[in-house]
Amino acid sequence: MDSSFLNFVVVVMLVAFSLPVPSSSIHSSLSAGSSLDVQNKDDVLMSSNEVFSAGFHSVGVNAYCFAIWFTDQSLSDQNHVVVWMANRDYLVNKKGSKLSLLKNGNLVLIDAGQWHPPVWETVTNSNTSVVTLSLEDNGNLVLYTSEGERVWQSFDSPTDTLLPHQPLTRGMMLISTRSSTNYSSGFYKFRFDEYNILRLSLSNLEVSSVYWPSAWKHPAEANRTMYNSSKIAVLDGYGYFSSTDNFKFTTSDFGSRIWRRLVLEPDGNIRVYSLDEKTKVWEVTWQAISRPCHVHGICGLNSLCTYSQNSGRKCKCLPGHTMKVQTDWSYGCEPDFKPLDDDGRTYGFLPFSQSDFYGYDSGFFINFTFDRCKDECLSNQDCKGFLFRANGSAGQNLCYTKSRLLNGQQKFGVHSYTYVKLPTNIIEIYEKMINPLEGNSGLNCSGQDIMQLGRDYKKNSQNDSVKYMLWFVCALGGFEVILVAYFFSVNMGTYEKNQVYHQVATSFKRFTYDELKKATNNFSQEIGRGGSSIVYKGVVLDNRVAAIKRFKEENFRGEAEFLAEISIIERLNHINLIETWGYCVKRKQRILVSEYLDNGSLADKLSSNALDWEKIYNIAVGTAKGLAYLHEECLEWVLHCDVKPHNILLDSNYEPKVADFGLSKLLQRDVTGNSRFSRIRGTRGYMAPEWISNQSITSKVDVYSYGIVVLEMISGRNPATNVYDDTDGSCRPEQKMLVKWIRDKMQAANGTGKDFAIRDIVDSRMNGVYDMPRMEALVQVALQCVEDQESARPTMSQVVDMLVGNTQIVHNKGLMQINEELVEE
Template sequence: MAALFHILLFLAIHFQVSSSTSDTLNKGSSLSVEKPDDVLTSLDGVFTAGFHQVGNNSFCFAIWFTEKSDHYKNRTIVWMANRDQPVNGKHSKLSLLKTGDLILTDAGQSNVWSTSTTSVTPTSLSLQNSGNLVLINSENVILWQSFDFPTDTLLPSQLLTRNTIVVSMRSPSNYSSGFYKLFFDDDNLLRLLFDGLEVSSVYWFEPWLTGRSAGRSTDNSSRVAVMDSLGKFTSTDKYNLTASDYGAALQRRLTVDCDGNVRLRSRAKPGENWVVTGQIFQDPCKIHGVCGPNSVCSYEPSTGRKCSCLPGYKMSNHTDWYYGCEPEFDYTCSRNESSFFKLSKLEFFGYDYGYFTNYTFMQCEELCLRLCNCKGFQYSRIPSLSTYSCYPKTVLLNGYRSPSFFGDIYLRVPKIHLSSYGLPQEEYSLSCLNKMVELDRTYEKSRVSGLVKFLLWFACGLGGFEIICILLVLGLITRKRRDPNEDKYGKYGYHLAATGFKRFRYAELNNATKGFSEEIGRGAAGVVYKAVLADRRVAAIKMLNETNQGEGQFLAEANTIGRVNHMNLIEMWGYCSEGKHRLLVYEYMEHGSLAQKLASNELDWEKRFEIALGTAKGLAYLHEECLEWVLHCDVKPQNILLDSNYQPKVADFGLSKLVNRDDLKNWSFSKIRGTRGYIAPEWVYNLPITSKVDVYSYGVVVLEMVTGKNPLKPDVDAIDGEQRRLIMWVREKLLNGTSASDIEARIGEVIDPSFRGVYDVKKMAILLEVALRCVEEDRDARPTMSQVVEMLVQLDKDQEH
């Protein structure tokens, strides 16, 4: 008995104690967050890997330069495994499994991060003298290495490739991912991107330059950049950044800092301060997004960078300049209530409604007043020319004051407040954020002994088994008493839901459609049939094409869509899922689809305006208001149905793409969705898919409604036989106008001839403006669907007054 006790005690100690070595972690071992000495140290002592505190009881597994003082606030972090998902300060650990997978688990034993590697031979994790954390098997094959997954830092010999991105920290004390990214673009050129809270833009090298004019070369396909140990950063596109102390044997690092600048730093030995020996930007105001929207950046070498709000605006968030400023006034779209306030030598880069050359000041002012979303206009000239150009601004971002700028900005403001805009605005010193991460990482350690736990679990298990047996017996008794006409889904197939959402039997829908004999529509996802249900309601039954989607996923998504309720969305009454059959049951629309009515010229301009407004409301609800956000992914006239009063209802959104609100950055699609002629450029260029793809498709639909032209057909007015797309044709027709009468005439050239000249010019002009904004190539320049609704509703209100 004593021998057995000693064996059990040995096993308990063996499995509970984490083990670490100086530079290597072997399979079956782990590093504990609760043991500060559980670290890996490179053989030369320069680098250390272990748990680093990033907030209140919050830790990340990281690599840092070894310091004389090991306090976490003195560390210079060069890599993190879980920068956006810190773990608890109790019972979290990094473990190297016998399967070859390196995993980081939180206190609740959840898998926070892993290398997702496997190996049939023994593996080990080692921290090399270069600062590279390497997972290698016994055959010296590298399974994973930290150099392939940089955070905000590159070390000497660490490659930046086509597959890696360096992302800034959020602030000096907030290690989570920030807004600035260094990466290789698809044209083989190294670039910097501002990926902000609402917009994104490339700010280096200058977006208006080509590779050749910027001194870059696209004649490479390797896309590699690296910093050597002497202090020179080189790229395959011929970009070079050399440290001022080049040649000395020092500790070095290159970082994308939280203010968007890329800097080289060096120091002679641990404990010394890091010295900036090179940086891309000498003027930090040239970096996009540094002061947020509706603000101005100014820079003096002696005082540094400063931010200030535009006249009439105030800070949105007093702890974070990246949120910018917000208006203190109620924005008005009425031209009679608007005026302009001049700000000299001030430039706002990007987000123009258009670029209009050789415009007079009055023409530029008139153009901005006509545009509801115009926040102001920039009126400037190129130094070598005597003519001025007009840039109406839809967003006031990247404001920069420069004495050498040949132009001014004219801020659109309400007339009643114009006299108060001349007051000086308060300026604030701007540095990166300095706010500690505060995360709730509480953990209550159980004080119950193992034996007591075992007895409790055994008792619960025995009791649970008895309950299951009782329920099975009761179920058999109840089943015998059931109505023989009831099926496995409950009486008449109804779910126990207050909404009346129903699960139909396949045989029931087969009878309702008379064997699926009356087809009323067809699309890529399936065929739609007319049906009369048992309760005499007329329905539309959509039989989905065969899919690999499992029944569980189909049922979950169908139930979610069943809870979506909006007057401009088609109502789904139920579904069927039996074997390979997947069917959706919708309400029936008397007037069919918008495509059918456009083809027959049955809709006047008033109906089309109301259809555009109603469709926008339905899409805005899907994007922003329902329980789970839904991307439609196939907005087109065929999927906009009309009821007996010609009210639009967006259809075929049922199983398009449900989006978890907590996972907005990870929307993924296995293939292009949509219909040719209506799909956004993001699908073609393999860019991240957001709700803006629906906005683009909506814009094409509105252009089709207003012009009566199908985007898939050649333009009958093409010049020299060139077939131009509908968007290009409309934009060319409208943007050449100058005076109000000229613009009105040009609108008449693109309006559907079936109107026979009878339409509201202002409403049609706004519809065209909205449509052209929605079909911008840059998704960040497009409005959201809720903003579209606001513009159209505001127009109705203005006309009522």
């Protein structure tokens, strides 16, 4: 016999004996008259692809649910990544409980041998046909007749999870669990409402309310439509979710076919998790609500929700209240005092600034004075407090009396006070405190850290050589099929097909090079040029005027890297960000197609003297809002890294839109410092000191650049050039950089001559026509942004709060001045 053949046989035998053999206790299906026993932990159904398992899952001491879970993610302590439960609210015992498929076709779950009534059943009957229970490769548990008809499936009755291609339809809903360890039905629901809108709502024994999308907005404001009554929503295998009410999103890893699950979680938020095939860790790739305090009822009655990126969400009881159930904030806080006098004479109010308790208004009064609003609440025994907003709507005072203090949260930038009704003896205690909430019981509600746990799977070995050879042949055949399929997909252009699917699903178009060549008349009308690209004006096929940005070939980016960053761009959506319509990839050609704005860039307007002080202020606010969205409201943390007037475009109303953010670095929010930049980014004069001193790069580099842009708008001076200052009376003018020159001016004023300092700083082309308080506020905020130490700079959301808050303050000052003049008359 040929020695090479003998060697091959030896290798085959060695490989075959190393292959695991599945346990014989695992079922591929359950036939009529058969059962799964809770006492046999290996008595489970498994899908043919071995991704999903169905069996009894332990949820407590002697408490079990029949569930479906991801096989690869089952842990040693029997905690699984569960995607469906039959009896989440009616648990069964460990002894004597079974899932049985009766011969009449009914699937029943019995508890401790008690057949009547069953804990759960499918209420199916198929006496004329044989029925089989199977777990499909997509995680769907199905009852089939012998003719192949589906008489029941788990996909029609989801619990808190949707799997890819599992539709959410009319009459179906997701219901959260009570907590991460309590799988019983919780208080949050995800479903279509009676107006065909997909919504998140809170519903418990006491209250119910809608919180996403915002109930006070018309659906059209949230880009939803009520005019499709079919009510279907589905997450596909690529990470794209679409609904008949026009709600759509894509996950951050869109395009890859990996396992995902959409979950309505105990904190009232919807998140999509994707499984990292290498680390076997589930990672969040999309979430509905970025600010967790917006979820209704999350902290219960008589409490206030606060949130920060460092400490997460926290709940705190209002003064004079204590936590009702120490392990569960959803029950809220209860007063630790009793009414002393029904006529309200023993009560007063404790104020909380920048706070709001949404809903449950027992009264709404326009143009009430503060005292009248207070008296209204004192005279009503059921009033728990009131919200007073001075000059809130069209200059009118607004008074909201509250029958419940629910959905409380701190809202920075909201210039209103909530006054909580309390006995005067309690108020006297808390009035002496700087922060009345300090010291109140507060549990961290930010959730639990996800930890990757080790898992070794042991399978029984058998000495049956025939079975070993059989399994080896099957494995070898499967491997060959995979190879053939792979090479076939490469040769047939599977990648191109995926791109066509992506285009249809998201309306984010992949243009051909010929289309863009025709749209730009062979790239003839150049409207802008940078170090890495040239921008052309063009008209695409649907007659929209577009700005077509063509990257230079010497700045060539790999196709995979470019497409990965494109997938981020298409998900960014904000009024102060430029809208990108599509892209083109052809050999070394990399092109982006975006909206065209009539007024060009801020740089153009600064040189043409087309901006007055009001336009400058609005541009500063709008740009800050756009950058705050990139930094804090996206699923990824997007740093711009090149904020300058050339990258701030203006529409016909001079509304600013930040551009050129798409191909910047993407970072995780929880990373405080990053060194993943291979080179310095930015433009001379606008770059933060961190770039030069080799410090960690954070979002504060954009804050610094923003501050420089604002100072340039105010002064009309280029930050990259020196400023000559001869105001000190010396014979020779002193040469200074822009920031130092402005800072010296403000410091020299020393609080007494700030108006004169502002007049020296402001661009002389304004001819002294500007609002002094706003201009001073703008200078002060900009100087905070350009501090050398990044820790001393505000975040962009804080900048927005300061500038928007200043607008309200200035408005109030103006009204006070008018009132004083009326009194004098």
